[in-house]
Amino acid sequence: MQNLAHQRCFNHAGREAVARCPECGQCFCRECITEHDDRVVCAACLKKLTQQPFARHSAFAWLLRLAQCAFGILMIWFFFFLIGDNLSKLPALSHEGTLWQVPWIDQK
Ligand SMILES: [Zn+2]
Ligand SMILES: [Zn+2]
Secondary structure, eight states: OTTGGGOBOSSOTTSBOOEEOTTTOOEEOTTTEEEETTEEEEHHHHHHHHHHHHHHHHHHHHHHHHHHHHHHHHHHHHHHHHHHHHHHHSOGGGGTTOTTTSOGGGGO
């Protein structure tokens, strides 16, 4: 970075470089460099960044969705497991069909 002032643009030999692309490490002039995601990259790398990560990102999103799905199923299973567990622990009173006529909630 300290020798940036003496560097020339990778695309324009006659122009002074103003920034170095963190992706390819080449120096570029103001015209050849663009801002992307709060980073300064060259046009060639911007093209790569906007094309490649899409496939990578969608694959990652697919994995994330799969994990969320599995987690959701696990949570539902656990939820019904808890309900079933609690129901089996209820007194026989609740199995006689009189559950809704008795204020069993207040009987604790
Ligand atoms: Zn670059
Ligand atoms: Zn240039």
